[in-house]
Each structure stands twice: as C-alpha cells, then as structure tokens.
Amino acid sequence: MSNADKCILSSHCSQAGGPNCNNLCSSWIAVHGFNGAGGRIAAANVPKEYAGVTLQNSPAREDQAEAYKLIDAYVNTFKRQFSDAEERIKSLYLYSESPGTGKTTSASAVLHEYIVRHYIGSLQRDRQPLERCxxxxxxxxxxxxxxxxxxSHVPAETAEAHAAEYYAMESRAKVTPLVVLDDIGVRTATDAFRADLHGVVNYRVANGLPTVYTSNVAIGDLAQVFDARLADRVRDMCVVIPFVGGSKRGIRRSAQKSRVNTSLKISE
Incomplete structure (x- = not known):
C-alpha cells in the first residue's frame, strides 16, 4: 500500500506512488517512522490535526494567496542552512487580528518544508540529517x-512529570534549528512563565535561529507581551506576513490527497 498521500517527501520523490512507496522505504522511516507515527515528524511535535500539511496542499493557501506568495519565497531561503557564508534565515511573524485564519496551518506547512529541505539537502551533501531539525x-x-x-495541592508525582516535560520543551524550543512558537500573544501569564518565554525568544534571536511566530497581536504591539527591548529583538530580522479575513476554523485539508507528483526526483 502506497504512502504517497501521507508522506511529506512525495512531491520531491520519483518513487512516490510506485511499488517501493511503502513502510519499508528508508526515507519514509526516517521522516515518518515505520508505522507513520515516529521519525522526524514525531520529534517535531506538530499537532496531529496538522499532520501532512504542506505548502502545496494547505487549506489556507487559496484564502491567503498574498501571504503564500511571501511564504513560498521564504522557504527558498532554507538552503542557507547549509552554508555559514550565507545570510542567516530570517524569522516569520504570521499575524491576524482574528483567530482561525490559517496561521497555525501555514506555520506547520513551513515547518514540514524545513524538514523536507533539511533531510534532502543533508543527504545530497553526504551529511547525517538531524533527528530534530x-x-x-x-x-x-x-x-x-x-x-x-x-x-497548590498538585500531587508530587504529577508536578514532577509536568515540570520535566515543561523544561524539556523549553530546551528544545531554544536550540532546535527552526521553531514554530504558536500563539505568542499571551496576555494573562505569571511573571515566571513570561520570563521563561522571554528566555526562549531571546536565546533564539541572540543565536540567529529562525523562528516562525503566530500571533493575534500586531508586531508593533509586542511590548504589551514582551518588554520593549525584547519586542525590538523579535522585530529584528523578522518578516511580517498578514493573514486576512475571518475565522476559517473547521476547513481542513480536503485537497491533501491531490498533491502527489510522481514525476519529480528528489531535489531542493
């Protein structure tokens, strides 16, 4: 049974839909895991509702046509990850005042595109792809x-487990080459949590690591969320992409299965 309709590599692969497009494909295993629930996709922690979303099949593409022109151009800069001499990859700020306009869907598609280009580009350069890029x-x-x-009154075992996962997520969000920070416009948060979020953002900005932010807070109003200094750092080297219209929640990936193109060879 072919995995072409589930594999984010399929539009780049000459074997997609063919007899070798199955659970034994080494690239399928590397990216999706043998059973489709592991590999680099699982390590990326993308919510299940956005599994398999790509720039080509994204349900937000039609409604956000202008935004996707910019996103398409942006992902072409991902090749810079392989050269220290290149200008660093910028960050993205996906913004709309209204929720449900496709920002998280689009951020997930960008993340999947990064995985694809990192995996393929690494193999082309005889490098080992990162397990979590x-x-x-x-x-x-x-x-x-x-x-x-x-x-208060949280059982010790529960508190310990939550804390361990919390700090593991913080560590991953700081050092992973590309990160999506979904819905950074937290207005009601303790100073301690806000400080941790600031720490993640500050670390990534200071180390030139590209971040895809989604938010219902305009970038000019980020001082309401962060302090002014950090808000300025977020704006530095960050491309703002506005999303228009009202909520489209509930509209998902009806066109996803149409994305397979078996004529393409693996390429950047």
Whole structure:
C-alpha cells in the first residue's frame, strides 16, 4: 500500500506512488517512522490535526494567496542552512487580528518544508540529517504545563512529570534549528512563565535561529507581551506576513490527497 498521500517527501520523490512507496522505504522511516507515527515528524511535535500539511496542499493557501506568495519565497531561503557564508534565515511573524485564519496551518506547512529541505539537502551533501531539525511549541499548551506544577495541592508525582516535560520543551524550543512558537500573544501569564518565554525568544534571536511566530497581536504591539527591548529583538530580522479575513476554523485539508507528483526526483 502506497504512502504517497501521507508522506511529506512525495512531491520531491520519483518513487512516490510506485511499488517501493511503502513502510519499508528508508526515507519514509526516517521522516515518518515505520508505522507513520515516529521519525522526524514525531520529534517535531506538530499537532496531529496538522499532520501532512504542506505548502502545496494547505487549506489556507487559496484564502491567503498574498501571504503564500511571501511564504513560498521564504522557504527558498532554507538552503542557507547549509552554508555559514550565507545570510542567516530570517524569522516569520504570521499575524491576524482574528483567530482561525490559517496561521497555525501555514506555520506547520513551513515547518514540514524545513524538514523536507533539511533531510534532502543533508543527504545530497553526504551529511547525517538531524533527528530534530524543527520543533513546534504550542505556547498555550506549554503554559498549561507550567500551571500543572505550580498550583497548590498538585500531587508530587504529577508536578514532577509536568515540570520535566515543561523544561524539556523549553530546551528544545531554544536550540532546535527552526521553531514554530504558536500563539505568542499571551496576555494573562505569571511573571515566571513570561520570563521563561522571554528566555526562549531571546536565546533564539541572540543565536540567529529562525523562528516562525503566530500571533493575534500586531508586531508593533509586542511590548504589551514582551518588554520593549525584547519586542525590538523579535522585530529584528523578522518578516511580517498578514493573514486576512475571518475565522476559517473547521476547513481542513480536503485537497491533501491531490498533491502527489510522481514525476519529480528528489531535489531542493
């Protein structure tokens, strides 16, 4: 049974849809795991509802056509990851005042594109692809974990488990080459949590690591979320892409299975 309709590599692969397109494919295993629930995709922590979303099949592409022109151009800069001499990859700030306009869907597609280009580009250069080259951090879910070990009367075992996962997520979000910080516009947070979020952002900015932010807060108003100094650092080397219209929640990937192109060879 072919994995072409589930594999994010399929539009780059001459074997997609053929007899070798199955669970034994080494690239399928490397990216998706043998059973489709592991590999580099699992390490990236993308929510299940955005599994398999690519720039080609994204349900937000039609409604956000202008945004996708910029995103398409942006992902072409991912080749810079292989050269220290190149200008660093910029960050993205996906913004709309209204929720549900496709920002998280699009950020997930960008993350998957980074995995594809990192995996293929590494093999072409005889390098070992990183096990985790991209990571998705849901800031609200991360904050929930924080509350899970900082409230009173939390059982010790529960608090310990939440704390361990919280700090593991913090570490991954700091050092992974490309990270999505989904919904950074947290307005009601303790100073301690806000300091941790600031620490992640500051580390990435200081080390030139590209970050894809999604937010309902305009970048000019980030001082409401971060202090002014850090808000300025986020704006540095960051491309703002506005998303238009109202909520499209509930519209998912109806066109996803149409993305297979078996004529293409693996390329950047």
């Amino acid at each position: 991209a990571y998705f951090l849901d800031v609200n879910a991360w904050q929930t974990l924080f509350l899970g070990f900082n409230r």
